[in-house]
Amino acid sequence: MHQRDMWFKNEPRCVIHGRLIRPSTTSSRLSVILETLLFYFFGTISVGSALMMVTRRSPVIAALYLILNFFALGGLYLSLHAQFIAFIQILVYAGAIMVLFLFVIMLLNLGDEKKLAEKISYKKIIGAGLSFGVLMELIYVLGFSTASLPPSQFEKATEIGTVENIGMQLFTTFLFPFEVTSILLLSAIVGAVILAKKKLR
Amino acid sequence: MDLQSYLLLSATLFIIGVVGVIARRNAIIVFMSIELMLNSVNLSLVAFSAFLGDVTGQMIVFFAMTVAAAEAAVGLAIIIALFRNKQTINLEDINILKW
Numbered sequence: 001m002h003q004r005d006m007w008f009k010n011e012p013r014c015v016i017h018g019r020l021i022r023p024s025t026t027s028s029r030l031s032v033i034l035e036t037l038l039f040y041f042f043g044t045i046s047v048g049s050a051l052m053m054v055t056r057r058s059p060v061i062a063a064l065y066l067i068l069n070f071f072a073l074g075g076l077y078l079s080l081h082a083q084f085i086a087f088i089q090i091l092v093y094a095g096a097i098m099v100l101f102l103f104v105i106m107l108l109n110l111g112d113e114k115k116l117a118e119k120i121s122y123k124k125i126i127g128a129g130l131s132f133g134v135l136m137e138l139i140y141v142l143g144f145s146t147a148s149l150p151p152s153q154f155e156k157a158t159e160i161g162t163v164e165n166i167g168m169q170l171f172t173t174f175l176f177p178f179e180v181t182s183i184l185l186l187s188a189i190v191g192a193v194i195l196a197k198k199k200l201r
Numbered sequence: 202m203d204l205q206s207y208l209l210l211s212a213t214l215f216i217i218g219v220v221g222v223i224a225r226r227n228a229i230i231v232f233m234s235i236e237l238m239l240n241s242v243n244l245s246l247v248a249f250s251a252f253l254g255d256v257t258g259q260m261i262v263f264f265a266m267t268v269a270a271a272e273a274a275v276g277l278a279i280i281i282a283l284f285r286n287k288q289t290i291n292l293e294d295i296n297i298l299k300w
Contacts, residue, residue, distance in 0.1 A: 124223060
């Protein structure tokens with residue numbers, strides 16, 4: 001909190017309409033509380049909707065829960081001050097990609113699955129047990145580790161996530177990956193058209 | 202919130218996606234679980250980016266999203282082609298590559 005107040009005082013961008021906005025300690029504390037609340041709110045929604053997505057029989061309902069999950073992740077990105085990524089998440093994932101999924105599900109006219117898992121084989125049980133073990137391991141490593149992370153730069157995060165900064169980086173440092181992306185998308189379009197064609201000649 | 206909380210949330214979502222891929226037999230739901238795993242990794246990248254004050258994580262998320270869009274287009278085209286040939290997208294019945 002002290003760091004955040006220092007940052008607000010030293011930051012010239014906080015001058016809006018000629019007035020220096022100097023948040024008091026209470027508002028800074030409020031923002032920390034709000035961030036915690038938002039994390040738990042969106043985190044609960046995302047985990048709950050992911051579980052619902054995996055366990056639904058109907059693919060349409062599963063896709064709708066996945067859209068809810070994407071919205072919750074967009075909210076988490078916003079609370080991490082990644083504005084551009086949050087809006088791209090909503091536009092591209094929840095908008096474009098999930099519309100494509102729903103379109104294909106409705107085009108194929110799939111019914112519900114009869115049973116969730118047709119045969120519960122030992123392979124599935126071993127797989128689920130192993131992934132649960134990996135989750136426990138990750139929780140142990142992440143939750144109880146005393147590894148020294150570099151000092152948190154969370155105060156800088158509002159500046160780095162803006163459209164301006166992302167665009168600047170995209171066309172300077174990451175120009176080559178950006179151009180490669182266009183080739184990738186072109187080949188994906190060609191591949192999708194050829195695969196979905198009725199007959200190849 | 203600290204970095205660990207976001208990483209724990211990301212790990213939880215990833216493992217839910219892994220269980221979806223392992224346990225479900227509907228190809229579209231398996232595909233959506235893969236999207237869930239991609240998104241959980243994006244979440245940890247954005248969290249690292251925010252807490253380390255580095256824009257590179259968000260750039261990787263941007264490129265991962267374009268790759269995911271291309272992957273969704275090609276994957277759904279494959280599912281449509283499979284459905285046209287076999288009239289099913291149950292992964293138990295699709296075994297022409299099985300050894």
